Amino acid sequence: MKTVRDVMTADVVWVSPSARVKTAVILMKQNKIAALPVVDNNGHAIGLVTQDRILGEPEDTIIANIMQRDFAIISPTASVREASEEMTRSAASHLLVMEDDRLVGIVSRSDLLPELGKNFDPLTGLPWSNALREWAMNALKSGNEIAIIFFDLDNYGKFNKRYGHVVGDSVIKEVAGAIKKGIDPDRELACRYAGDEFAIVSLRQADDARALAEELKFAIAASDRRRSRRCDCYLRHFGRT
Structure with a gap:
């Protein structure tokens, strides 16, 4: 940058x-x-x-x-x-x-x-996925193990069509806020991966990263119970190179 x-x-x-x-x-x-x-x-x-x-x-x-x-x-x-x-x-x-x-x-x-x-999503303030790739490569080159967690909001496309882009954008911002609040910036980086997808790269071990993913799923759902917000998450762990 x-x-x-x-x-x-x-x-x-x-x-x-x-x-x-x-x-x-x-x-x-x-x-x-x-x-x-x-x-x-x-x-x-x-x-x-x-x-x-x-x-x-x-x-x-x-x-x-x-x-x-x-x-x-x-x-x-x-x-x-x-x-x-x-x-x-x-x-x-x-x-x-x-x-x-x-x-x-x-x-x-x-x-x-x-x-x-070019580098940050203006809606959420999160970096785009290129920052995640760079962070991950630097961590691996330094001999660290990394975990990557993906979040995908359930039925966001239908929700966005029903309630409109203004409400849809507010959901994206709330989810991003919950993710930013839940991570440790010294150990991980969050990014907006795509339209309704977010990703985190972390230095945590697999079990700790899995626990973080569950905590963030709960935080995302709790950020607005009226909309019964749910998301799927996937975790991949990479060893030392």
């Missing part, structure tokens, strides 16, 4: 804290951007101003009076996925990219989406 450095805007357009809203508006329009880092005379990033922040403000308002001071930051070496998670955690539309206390870039959610779409 690409890093923040690969997708960020490195040629940063910024504004001084003593500048006026009028200046920020001009810079945003000229450069077709929605956010400006606020940089002081020492070259330090001290704030962030966005289109939403200046909307409705008088043109002569000083930027320092309206800028966001608790802005979110990210390292250029962080993955695109980590940047997305930081945006969600901090409810930020933009992240300032900092390296050795220096502003080296800015990244927006729209910068991340093309890369996230």
Whole structure:
């Protein structure tokens, strides 16, 4: 997966804290951007101003009076996925990219989406199956045994046709949430394998992996008893290479 450095805007357009809203508006329009880092005379990033922040403000308002001071930051070496998670955690539309206390870039959610779409399912936030294959191969090459658990929702196609895609999508998200909550990220990886199929690759021994599968089947069913949700699961165990 690409890093923040690969997708960020490195040629940063910024504004001084003593500048006026009028200046920020001009810079945003000229450069077709929605956010400006606020940089002081020492070259330090001290704030962030966005289109939403200046909307409705008088043109002569000083930027320092309206800028966001608790802005979110990210390292250029962080993955695109980590940047997305930081945006969600901090409810930020933009992240300032900092390296050795220096502003080296800015990244927006729209910068991340093309890369996230290739590697992660936007509906559930889970990676696609290519991530599972890569994780499994690396584990086997390291001499580990792995177990792969497949989950298939019963009659999801009929359910989706009857209740519609909005309700169907909510079911997929709930199932993904139950799976993510039930796994140990240090020992396994979950992915969306296909439309109504999920898979987990785990470092657990076969018996422990089987117990995990049963726990997750129960969790999936319990996530919405009104719909009597059920799923089938299959387990395959692979020895050392």
